[in-house]
Amino acid sequence: MGNPRGVRPQRAALADLPSLKPQPTAAERAAEVIRDGIFEGRFMPGTPLPETDLADALGISRNTVREAFRTLQAEHLLDYEVNKGVSVRRLTPADAADIYRIREILELSSLDLITSTPAELDTALLTAAVAEGRHAADNGDWVAVGTANLRFHAQIVALQGSPRLDEFFQRVMTEMRLGFLAVADPRSLHEPYLDLNGRICAAVCAGQLAEAREMLRHYLHTARGEIVAAVTPA
Amino acid sequence: MGNPRGVRPQRAALADLPSLKPQPTAAERAAEVIRDGIFEGRFMPGTPLPETDLADALGISRNTVREAFRTLQAEHLLDYEVNKGVSVRRLTPADAADIYRIREILELSSLDLITSTPAELDTALLTAAVAEGRHAADNGDWVAVGTANLRFHAQIVALQGSPRLDEFFQRVMTEMRLGFLAVADPRSLHEPYLDLNGRICAAVCAGQLAEAREMLRHYLHTARGEIVAAVTPA
DNA sequence: GAGATGTCGATTGTTGAACAATGTGGATTG
DNA sequence: CAATCCACATTGTTCAACAATCGACATCTC
The missing domain is CATH 1.10.10.10 (Winged helix-like DNA-binding domain superfamily/Winged helix DNA-binding domain)
Structure with missing residues (x-):
């Protein structure tokens, strides 16, 4: 190892090593x-x-x-x-109503607060979620369509780039899944929204935020009724 | 217990007993x-x-x-x-910035979404938090003034009446406390806002929501700078 | 003496066994 | 049929143990 004054090549390479993540418990x-x-x-x-x-x-x-x-x-x-x-977890009707109230506040706020131009907006994951949904629909996997739908809406809030809000909303979307599962026929639930998500995504990417907002608001209002009904015990 | 058809007096009283909460673990x-x-x-x-x-x-x-x-x-x-x-928890400057971003989104949205008249709004806890702050200031307990301040802002979000949002925001306010503690002199931090909170509260109670919103927005902007600076390591 | 290496005690991650308290379902009884 | 009782399963909690890891100090090497 004797390496008299000057650069030490091996050491330089060592510094570039990625610090390995601690193995989770x-x-x-x-x-x-x-x-x-x-x-x-x-x-x-x-x-x-x-x-x-x-x-x-x-x-x-x-x-x-x-x-x-x-x-x-x-x-x-x-x-x-x-x-x-x-x-x-089993959602109560009150839970479902609360979740849709929060979705309205956070998803619509997220669109309202967009100030940057469409070009600098990070819409890659948004379009990816739409594609994921279409792909799952082609395979007839309607549960996976639901997962893609959850991801799509989580991405709308993610446009704000707030780690805390992201995590909170991801959690709310996981609760949302528990509401989806209460619906007997997942296909009739998700199929109509496949196309709607695509249109919302296109509008956001084109900077037509007012149009996107109105479609989103309408979707939330409609879906809310379906889910609240589904989680209401017979 | 033989009690042929009809009301059973003792039982009726029993039914009114509050179901005692399960003892927490x-x-x-x-x-x-x-x-x-x-x-x-x-x-x-x-x-x-x-x-x-x-x-x-x-x-x-x-x-x-x-x-x-x-x-x-x-x-x-x-x-x-x-x-x-x-x-x-020790907050990073990024944490503090994220927290104030969320506060802006949620606290301002909360005021914007108020549709009911001042009379039917539940402002009791809001005014109570203001009083609590003044009382603590009289005692010179500036940490308690900070607690009252956190409660006041939590109550603004609570006006929306969403259990999930309440819990999330209460958690964010608890993180906020960790930022307050990074400020050397709590008095100079909280004293100016004692009066401001009172004015915001009065505006909300009077239905002057635009004025309340502007004061709140200004407060968040100012405080953000102070806290971010405080949690930035020397 | 500065830096690298070895060593040891303290703390964490995890397990398995144990026991009391509580809940559950079925048998028993009137 | 309802109320009661009993055995069994599950949860709440503790304890003791051990490997893995960390932090600090002692040691070695140049």
């Missing part, structure tokens, strides 16, 4: 698989999640499962009753 | 005391929270402390590094 990974499962519609609302079953399935201990549950509980993805454990 | 109570402590400014940002110390202090086991930590972590009240544990 078991509890974090457990929370993630459950969270992703819910977002993608693989868990029906109301499904009980016994600690022992989860521990066995994930190959971790009960205490670690409980840590993951506390995380997901704080994210409102699980229902919890003391001494009864957790289950996949 | 130890982890929930632990999370609550830490959360309240942070909101009220009793923990300095960066303070490490070793699991064993907390367990001893609260009289619970380490596993239960960890459950509480996972909850508070999901609420962004704690900084966390794997294998290093948690500490009271």
Whole structure:
């Protein structure tokens, strides 16, 4: 290693190494698989999640499962009753109404607050979500169409570029999925909005924000009625 | 109990009993005391929270402390590094900027969306927060003045009556407290806004929403600069 | 003495077992 | 049929243990 005065080539290369991310804990990974499962519609609302079953399935201990549950509980993805454990969240009509109220506030505000020109707006992920939805529809996978729809609307709020707002809204959209699952026929729910999302996206990209806003507002109003009805117990 | 058809007096009284809340778990109570402590400014940002110390202090086991930590972590009240544990959140300048961006979006939207008349608006808690601030100032307790200020602004968003938005914003206000604590002299920070909050409150109660909005917007802009500067490391 | 390396105690991540408290469903009883 | 009782499953919580990691200090090398 003796390298008298001057540049040290090997060391320079070392500095360029990407600092490797700390390996997430078991509890974090457990929370993630459950969270992703819910977002993608693989868990029906109301499904009980016994600690022992989860521990066995994930190959971790009960205490670690409980840590993951506390995380997901704080994210409102699980229902919890003391001494009864957790289950996949089931939305009440009041929940659905609240979610649509928030969507109206945040999604419409997001469009209203756009000041930059369409060119400098980051619409790549927006158009990607529209494409993802069309692709899923071609495959007849209507649950995946719903996922793409959730992503599309999350991207509208993401135009604001606020990490906190993004995270909050992503969480609200995950709750939204739990409402989608209450609708018996996902196709009749999502199919009409495939095209609408495309038109909204086109309008945003073209800078026609007033038109986009009106389409979005109308969509939220219509969908709200469908979901609130679906989550209302017979 | 044989009570042939008809009203059963004793039972009727029983039905009116308020269903007593399930006793919260130890982890929930632990999370609550830490959360309240942070909101009220009793923990300095960066303070490490070793699991064993907390367990001893609260009289619970380490596993239960960890459950509480996972909850508070999901609420962004704690900084966390794997294998290093948690500490009271320390805001970065980017955090402070993001928080004020969200405050602008949500607090101003809240005023804009008010449609009801001043009379039917629930302004009791708003005026209470103003009074609480004045009272604390009389006692020279400037940290408590800050708490009242946080409550006042949380109440502005609460005018919308959305449970989810309330909870999210309450969390953001708790983060805000961590920014307040970075300011050396709390008096010079909060004193000028005591009166301003009173004027905003009066304007809202009088239905002069445009005036209230403008005062609020100006406040957020000014305060933003102070807090961002305070959390910027020397 | 400065920088690199080795070492040790403290803290965290995780597990498994244990036990009390609570909830659940079914059998029993009147 | 309703109320009661009982056995069983699940949750809330603790404890002790151990590997992995971190931080600080001692040690070595030049």
